[in-house]
Amino acid sequence: MNHRTDLTEDRLAAELAAGLVALADSPAPLGRTDTAWAIHQGRSRLRRRRLGVLGAVTAVALGASVLGATLPDRAANGPVKAATGPAAQDLVLPALGPDTGHDPLTIAAAFGWLPEGFDGASYIIGFSGAPTLFSGKAYGPQQTGPDALAMNRQTVFLSAYAADQAPTVGTDNLGQQQYRVDARPVNGRPAYWVGRAPDDPTGTQGDYYLRWQAADGSWVELHGSYLRAADGVLDMLLRIADKVTTGRQAVRLPFKVRNIPAGFTQGGVNLYLGTEAADGYPWSAGINYRSGDNHVSLDVRPAVEPVRPSAGPGSVPKVVPSGFQVRPVPQRCTETLGVRVCATASPDEAPLGTAEGLAGWLDRFVPLGTDRSAWTTEVTP
16 A cells, blocks of 8 residues: 555554564464465455555464465576576566476466566465466565655565456445556557546555456456555556566476375465565475365475564564464474475364374475476476
């Protein structure tokens, strides 16, 4: 959200965010829920300062007892560059392959270019009830401008709609009228902004929505949040759109999965690249399985200490709001090939479909190490 109208709400938001930081530092499963993605995917257009922070508190509190959905990230196509200082864009663009039916992270569109300062990205599949086939997210620098909040980073979401679920222009969740504002074509295809007035491309709540038609007739959307027109946001989003690749494509993942117990189905998959996206790690990835009310999360990330950003101007102290508790959940971890692998159960370890419990699930998860050229799209049998 780009507007702040109630200073009391801002203080409350800061206090809630402080609690989130403290909760994030406490022991918890490696599985995670990306709240900003969940809010976007649920098409919640309510003011992000109010609902985004509250939703984040709820998600973190639940994340200690319910497995979070996993998210994906992109790496450069082809072999990974040597560690000689590749550009940030190379680090957050994924290695892609054709859809062979063996990759749970098969997506409908992918970032091909990101502006300087965007140093993280993620892709996720797994939330139900949403009209999109998937959602991607690019993590940019801190919000700018006189009303910026230290906790807010510029973000760009990428969504692709099924051919029979084209997005519409009407009213937002606050009842404000939206307008279709013409944009210049994207790769020769029709494009428009979802504006707040017939001649204003800014969204009704201060965000920016650019939609264009892909070659197959489906629609793709970029949603920019915490961006300012003064920073050239319109040109930036159009440049990002020009480089988006569309069509079903599989993202290479750093693991394989084998011999899933009968009765368990996949519940979500993710990949994060960049320390901002991956909670301070160079990358992280995971997959969830469920059977009834029983859930298992398998996660992998480099076996290194996470990088924690230093507190900057305007940061808030780490104070846990009263009433919030983190409930421990069963988890088993191991390290191999330079990565740390964890299996987490919810609500408990008993009904996991294997006599070995979480240890049995770890045996079914095959990590491929830190060399991204060895990652694969042949994830499942």
